[in-house]
Amino acid sequence: MALPAAARDLMLEPVRIATSINLSDLPTLVAEERGLFAQHGLDAEISVDDSGERKLERLRDGQVDFALMTLTPLVIDHLFDSSPGGPEDPVILAGLIHSTNINQVVFLRERAIDEPSDLHGRQVALPTSTNAEFLWWLFSTLQELSPDIRLLRQYSDTEVQALLTDGAIDAAVIQEPWITKLRARLGDDLGQFPVSPFYSAKWVLVTSRRTALEDRERCAAMLATYRDAIELLSQQERDLLALYAEHFGLPLAALDQDWQRQSLDYDLGIDWSLIAALQQQAYWATAYHQRVSSSIIDVIALIDDSILRALRPGAVSIPPPAPQSP
Incomplete structure (x- = not known):
């Protein structure tokens, strides 16, 4: 028996998200607490794990659909991938934050x-x-x-x-x-x-290559959710920072002006600074793990900007991929 239209409208698409209590991931808490996932048709199951390596393992194994993390675990995962380009490989859908003070x-x-x-x-x-x-x-x-x-x-x-x-x-x-x-x-x-003169943290939303290719609507809903969460942060920064402090048992002194000014630079986008950060970490990872010189990391392969480009063209400030030769 078919469901009535009203009931179908109330059905939400399940989505499993691996997140963190890292301040970089404040948009996830905002989206959950303000009902933004549901507004975009998503029933979010959120799990907290501060290990980027474990998040990637769970993403590859199909235990989660999306993960949020720093760049380092992604670069190392790609460096040691014996068959890159596979359907379970992680790809970045968007960057969420650029910060010089979180670390x-x-x-x-x-x-x-x-x-x-x-x-x-x-x-x-x-x-x-x-x-x-x-x-x-x-x-x-x-x-x-x-x-x-x-x-x-x-x-x-x-x-x-x-x-x-x-x-x-x-x-x-x-x-x-x-x-x-x-x-x-x-x-x-x-x-x-101080580390801000030479280091800026990046926090990214990641999914598998298969999900980015085969489930674009759910990826777009995720991006729209984080877009709205970041917009709320720009409008209600202090209230939402207080929500974060309460949620994770932080003292109200954490809301001082310095933390607000230097730590909270949220923006949904993909730009050259993200690519530059990936390239810098690729150089480090290759040298640190003593990989042979042929182990060149193609950082562009870690990004799928097509869904964000369709949702918010202005949020992507790198050229689109060149068309493949027949």
């Missing part, structure tokens, strides 16, 4: 650390499966740090926060909201070295 190199002032050179011989934690390895490479290279620093790579962001609070390590590469949580506990005892 920091932080340290304990009580350890007599004032300059980057004071990190020699110390223990520094790099949360696993994030962009921490890449950021540390940039920082340590520019600061000409010696290799005697002991790098701990086996801990999550939450575990790194606890290690710093307990004084078990000297420093770490960490991101929001864990920086704010640490600042609430440690106050001025938590120092940080």
